[in-house]
Amino acid sequence: MDLSYSPQEQAFQAEVRQFLADELPDDIAARVKAGGEVSKEDTERWHAILQSRGWLGQTWPEEHGGPGWGPVERHIFDEEAARAYAPRILPFGLQMLGPVLIKFGSDEQKAHYLPRILDGTDWWCQGYSEPGAGSDLASLKTKAVREGDEYVVNGQKTWTTLGQHADWIFCLVRTDGSGKPQEGISFLLIDMKTPGIEVRPIRLIEGGHEVNEVFFTDVRVPAENLVWKENDGWTVAKYLLTHERTGIAGVGFSIAAFERVKALAARTMRGGKRLIDDPLFAARLAEVEMDLEAMKIFNLRMLAEAQRVGHPGVETSMLKIRGTEVRQALNDLYRRALGPAAAVMPGEAPGGNAAVLAPEDEGAAASYFNNRKISIFGGSNEIQKNILTKAMLEL
Amino acid sequence: MNFEMTDDRRMLADSLSKLLGDLYGIEHRTSMAYDAPFHDIEGWKALAELGILYAFVSEDAGGMGGGGFDLLAVFEQLGAALCPEPLLGAAMAAPLLAEAGEELEPLLSGEAIYALALDEPEAPWDAEAGATEGGDTLTGRKTAVYGGNAATHFLVSARREGKLALYEVKAEDAAVTPWGMIDGGGAAELMLDGTAARCLLPDAGPAIEQALDRGRLALCAEAVGAMDWCYATTLDYLKSRKQFGREIGKFQALQHRMVEMKTAIEQARSITIAAADRMDWRSVAMAKSLVGRVARKVSEESIQLHGGIGMTWEYPLSHYAKRLVMLDAQLGDADFHTARVAATYA
Numbered sequence: 001m002d003l004s005y006s007p008q009e010q011a012f013q014a015e016v017r018q019f020l021a022d023e024l025p026d027d028i029a030a031r032v033k034a035g036g037e038v039s040k041e042d043t044e045r046w047h048a049i050l051q052s053r054g055w056l057g058q059t060w061p062e063e064h065g066g067p068g069w070g071p072v073e074r075h076i077f078d079e080e081a082a083r084a085y086a087p088r089i090l091p092f093g094l095q096m097l098g099p100v101l102i103k104f105g106s107d108e109q110k111a112h113y114l115p116r117i118l119d120g121t122d123w124w125c126q127g128y129s130e131p132g133a134g135s136d137l138a139s140l141k142t143k144a145v146r147e148g149d150e151y152v153v154n155g156q157k158t159w160t161t162l163g164q165h166a167d168w169i170f171c172l173v174r175t176d177g178s179g180k181p182q183e184g185i186s187f188l189l190i191d192m193k194t195p196g197i198e199v200r201p202i203r204l205i206e207g208g209h210e211v212n213e214v215f216f217t218d219v220r221v222p223a224e225n226l227v228w229k230e231n232d233g234w235t236v237a238k239y240l241l242t243h244e245r246t247g248i249a250g251v252g253f254s255i256a257a258f259e260r261v262k263a264l265a266a267r268t269m270r271g272g273k274r275l276i277d278d279p280l281f282a283a284r285l286a287e288v289e290m291d292l293e294a295m296k297i298f299n300l301r302m303l304a305e306a307q308r309v310g311h312p313g314v315e316t317s318m319l320k321i322r323g324t325e326v327r328q329a330l331n332d333l334y335r336r337a338l339g340p341a342a343a344v345m346p347g348e349a350p351g352g353n354a355a356v357l358a359p360e361d362e363g364a365a366a367s368y369f370n371n372r373k374i375s376i377f378g379g380s381n382e383i384q385k386n387i388l389t390k391a392m393l394e395l
Numbered sequence: 396m397n398f399e400m401t402d403d404r405r406m407l408a409d410s411l412s413k414l415l416g417d418l419y420g421i422e423h424r425t426s427m428a429y430d431a432p433f434h435d436i437e438g439w440k441a442l443a444e445l446g447i448l449y450a451f452v453s454e455d456a457g458g459m460g461g462g463g464f465d466l467l468a469v470f471e472q473l474g475a476a477l478c479p480e481p482l483l484g485a486a487m488a489a490p491l492l493a494e495a496g497e498e499l500e501p502l503l504s505g506e507a508i509y510a511l512a513l514d515e516p517e518a519p520w521d522a523e524a525g526a527t528e529g530g531d532t533l534t535g536r537k538t539a540v541y542g543g544n545a546a547t548h549f550l551v552s553a554r555r556e557g558k559l560a561l562y563e564v565k566a567e568d569a570a571v572t573p574w575g576m577i578d579g580g581g582a583a584e585l586m587l588d589g590t591a592a593r594c595l596l597p598d599a600g601p602a603i604e605q606a607l608d609r610g611r612l613a614l615c616a617e618a619v620g621a622m623d624w625c626y627a628t629t630l631d632y633l634k635s636r637k638q639f640g641r642e643i644g645k646f647q648a649l650q651h652r653m654v655e656m657k658t659a660i661e662q663a664r665s666i667t668i669a670a671a672d673r674m675d676w677r678s679v680a681m682a683k684s685l686v687g688r689v690a691r692k693v694s695e696e697s698i699q700l701h702g703g704i705g706m707t708w709e710y711p712l713s714h715y716a717k718r719l720v721m722l723d724a725q726l727g728d729a730d731f732h733t734a735r736v737a738a739t740y741a
């Protein structure tokens with residue numbers, strides 16, 4: 001066994017580090033570090049910087065403008081980017097729709113949509129979930145009825161992340177209600193400016209606006225916006241959900257979060273003692289570090305396997321569960337390390353010498369609450385366990 | 396043995412519950428708790444009129460309670476209603492004022508709102524470790540003063556002639572910077588710089604510790620009330636939300652989680668009762684640590700079992716969940732109290 005990166009991978013890692021040092025704008029990194037919402041402008045600026053280096057469509061093959069990276073390169077990038085407090089790459093166009101179009105799209109669809117994703121023309125959002133269809137996605141009800149060369153769409157999507165900024169939404173819609181739920185679903189691309197679409201904000205637990213409800217009333221969509229075959233959208237949806245996602249464990253985020261809590265505990269005083277010298281706190285941090293260390297290797301083992309056989313195994317569900325648990329544990333320690341001051345509502349801290357918290361720590365409690373989402377979305381941890389149960393136990 | 400509340404306390408709890416139900420519908424609570432002044436002065440007055448503050452003072456001192464079970468009866472209801480009023484300060488200040496032989500009428504009538512200013516940025520949860528200097532005036536900084544946003548009076552700990560002394564500072568004499576808490580309600584920073592103050596107790600160490608223990612017990616009771624609410628709400632949701640053609644509560648994986656949650660809440664309730672009965676520091680520390688851990692678990696589980704809806708501002712559960720997590724950081728978190736208990740083995 002040899003756990004070290006190959007010389008080429010090491011060179012790549014150095015190249016990524018240098019790129020981040022040179023190109024990641026300080027003001028953006030500071031906002032990411034503070035844990036607040038990253039604005040549309042910040043995301044677009046960062047996407048443009050990555051694209052100018054050819055590094056934006058990370059999962060895309062070279063012929064479509066991707067950098068030709070494998071899972072290991074993507075992992076190295078994720079880890080380095082998270083450590084440098086780069087904003088996350090918005091997944092909807094780049095990591096979800098792009099690969100779907102590359103696999104299932106028509107030549108016209110590829111030629112039209114893919115370049116617009118890379119150059120930032122179109123901001124995409126994901127219209128899967130509905131009020132009645134969360135974990136049970138196949139029960140979705142939003143209806144699309146074919147009339148001539150159009151579909152007429154009626155229904156509601158919800159939890160649409162950053163839909164308030166979106167130009168386009170990719171939707172799962174019901175085109176046939178007669179058979180099994182999975183059988184009458186289609187995958188449709190919808191322009192958010194089409195008449196009959198209404199976006200309403202949902203405010204999350206910590207007060208932020210990142211998700212929305214999207215209502216469709218007699219929305220007319222050109223039939224050419226159908227991806228793949230009518231009534232076979234479930235195949236597309238499943239591909240998207242299980243599409244190789246190296247980032248699923250969020251190892252990079254956790255490494256950054258761990259370093260940050262450790263540094264904070266080393267400079268935080270509690271009754272004349274540094275918090276890091278408190279054996280109880282230090283032990284908690286050490287336990288998370290062990291989980292994290294194990295997860296790094298677990299993740300690399302999965303990557304190596306994915307590279308070998310060409311697709312990720314069911315173990316990605318384990319990584320999702322453990323990865324979210326580790327991140328949430330680190331969010332918890334971060335909030336706790338700040339003691340009573342963590343209670344300050346972001347934006348409420350009085351300034352000057354009365355500052356309760358350093359600006360970069362103001363979002364600690366808000367992030368803790370906001371990140372309860374990571375064990376709910378993308379297939380909740382319970383659903384991941386169901387998947388594992390089915391795949392492994394043979395009961 | 397008898398675990399029933401006395402009739403008096405039961406009546407108090409019932410009328411408080413009813414008043415809070417009328418006063419603090421969740422929408423009103425949310426609109427009050429997150430915007431300055433972070434509470435509802437009318438609500439405060441109504442609570443005072445109902446005589447709630449009398450529950451914090453013993454009969455000899457002119458009140459109608461003052462025991463651990465009185466705190467329990469009141470704060471459990473406050474927790475169940477997620478009430479953002481600054482009652483914690485009153486519960487802790489009352490015995491201190493009584494000990495100092497101060498007039499209690501302003502506190503009992505609700506006219507004076509008291510907040511305890513003990514914590515300092517480098518020494519949270521540990522009044523003894525504070526650096527504020529006391530003479531005829533006070534100089535130093537107090538942080539995270541709960542209810543400081545609304546207070547008319549502060550009880551401030553300071554070093555005086557080598558001892559921990561307790562002072563009273565009037566809000567109008569001090570530099571008070573109020574701030575809102577992420578879980579609703581308010582606190583304040585108190586900047587003292589030659590600030591006018593009156594020394595109430597020159598040797599206040601033990602009295603302050605007792606006041607802190609009363610506050611800790613109150614927070615445990617508040618958590619129990621809020622946890623009961625979360626459990627009931629989550630159970631209702633599991634019975635009504637359908638996925639895969641059935642109520643999600645039919646999934647055994649979730650049923651076990653509910654049973655674990657309920658077991659943990661009963662443990663929390665039990666240790667809180669023990670602390671209220673004994674009122675010694677070690678019992679209170681055990682309760683505060685266990686309750687802090689259980690409260691976070693209940694918060695996280697309630698959200699998770701709801702799925703996305705539990706993450707929304709509009710759904711009341713999210714506000715209970717925030718309160719349950721954040722109250723651990725008040726008056727000593729779980730690790731702080733675990734360490735205190737563990738230190739007694741040496």
Ligand SMILES: Cc1cc2nc3c(=O)[nH]c(=O)nc-3n(C[C@H](O)[C@H](O)[C@H](O)COP(=O)(O)OP(=O)(O)OC[C@H]3O[C@@H](n4cnc5c(N)ncnc54)[C@H](O)[C@@H]3O)c2cc1C
Pocket residue numbers: 125126127128129131133134135136158159160161162211373376377378379380381382383386636638639643646648649699700701702703704706
């Ligand atoms: C912040 C956020 C952003 C999101 N962004 C998007 C987005 O951009 N686009 C989009 O389409 N969706 C998005 N989602 C939706 C997300 O995918 C759903 O919330 C998720 O699928 C869970 O569905 P639900 O919320 O309806 O919960 P439910 O499915 O109702 O689940 C409730 C609880 O029951 C459990 N449960 C359900 N079924 C079972 C079972 N069979 N066995 C055991 N337990 C079960 C769940 O794990 C959960 O604990 C987002 C959600 C959040 C919170």
